[in-house]
Amino acid sequence: MGTRLKVLRVFKDLHKTRRHVFRDDDRALTAARLKINEEFQKNKNETSEENIKEMLKVGRAVETILRENVMQGEHVEQNKILLRPARVSCWTTQKQDVTLIH
Amino acid sequence: MRSGSLVHCGSGLRNMAARIIGRCVRSLNYRSVYFNRINTTATLTAAPLTHDRTFSYLTNGHKSPLAQISSSSFQVLQWRQYGDLPPLTLETIHDRVLYVLKLYDKINPEKLQATSHFMKDLGLDSLDQVEIIMAMEDEFGFEIPDVEAEKLMTPQEIVQYIADKKDVYE
Numbered sequence: 001m002g003t004r005l006k007v008l009r010v011f012k013d014l015h016k017t018r019r020h021v022f023r024d025d026d027r028a029l030t031a032a033r034l035k036i037n038e039e040f041q042k043n044k045n046e047t048s049e050e051n052i053k054e055m056l057k058v059g060r061a062v063e064t065i066l067r068e069n070v071m072q073g074e075h076v077e078q079n080k081i082l083l084r085p086a087r088v089s090c091w092t093t094q095k096q097d098v099t100l101i102h
Numbered sequence: 103m104r105s106g107s108l109v110h111c112g113s114g115l116r117n118m119a120a121r122i123i124g125r126c127v128r129s130l131n132y133r134s135v136y137f138n139r140i141n142t143t144a145t146l147t148a149a150p151l152t153h154d155r156t157f158s159y160l161t162n163g164h165k166s167p168l169a170q171i172s173s174s175s176f177q178v179l180q181w182r183q184y185g186d187l188p189p190l191t192l193e194t195i196h197d198r199v200l201y202v203l204k205l206y207d208k209i210n211p212e213k214l215q216a217t218s219h220f221m222k223d224l225g226l227d228s229l230d231q232v233e234i235i236m237a238m239e240d241e242f243g244f245e246i247p248d249v250e251a252e253k254l255m256t257p258q259e260i261v262q263y264i265a266d267k268k269d270v271y272e
Binding site for chain 2: 039041
């Protein structure tokens with residue numbers, strides 16, 4: 001799988017995670033979307049393979065953190081937040097390129 | 103309502119008819135009824151309703167043992183409801199694809215055609231194309247593999263791909 005496809009894959013996974021983790025929260029959704037797009041656009045013209053690999057590693061780490069460490073909560077009363085249960089299963093059906101790059 | 107009933111209604115009594123029809127419909131339980139009003143004046147007859155029997159339908163030509171039916175009547179059709187989406191046609195796929203594309207903020211809706219190439223005509227790049235394909239996956243409810251998603255560069259190609267995957271012919 002070429003590097004280009006790997007990059008597009010990480011991009012897609014980030015957006016899928018964003019859509020799931022921040023669902024129903026429009027403000028967070030748009031903010032996250034703009035951030036992801038901005039970061040990818042910034043490094044669009046990178047040519048060094050090493051740097052690209054590093055950035056992909058960061059991207060995958062971000063995706064993992066978003067998926068595993070972010071919880072949604074809703075204020076129900078003044079001092080009470082109702083947490084939304086996290087869905088454990090992975091929602092992407094394609095398991096491509098899950099191992100770390102060497 | 104367990105017994106048959108005959109309701110005459112002119113234009114002034116439409117409200118009453120609607121209420122009585124509502125009562126009939128509520129007793130149907132699992133079946134839903136589709137009303138198609140043909141004319142302003144109407145005569146309605148209802149056959150006895152039970153849980154097992156299907157609701158008899160009334161059209162212009164149907165002879166009911168209960169009463170006569172005037173030439174203009176409520177046409178009551180029964181729709182079975184199964185848990186599935188309406189069937190896809192090439193046209194609906196086309197419309198939905200274009201609708202989703204118009205919602206995308208980087209596309210100018212005026213410039214969008216069925217044959218506009220994302221990269222050459224609309225000035226998008228591969229990241230935008232991935233976002234577009236994700237939106238299509240979301241709209242149509244099925245995953246598009248990366249290898250094939252990469253090749254979809256115009257709305258027409260997307261429509262064709264979805265039609266192929268969903269077995270839509272014309």
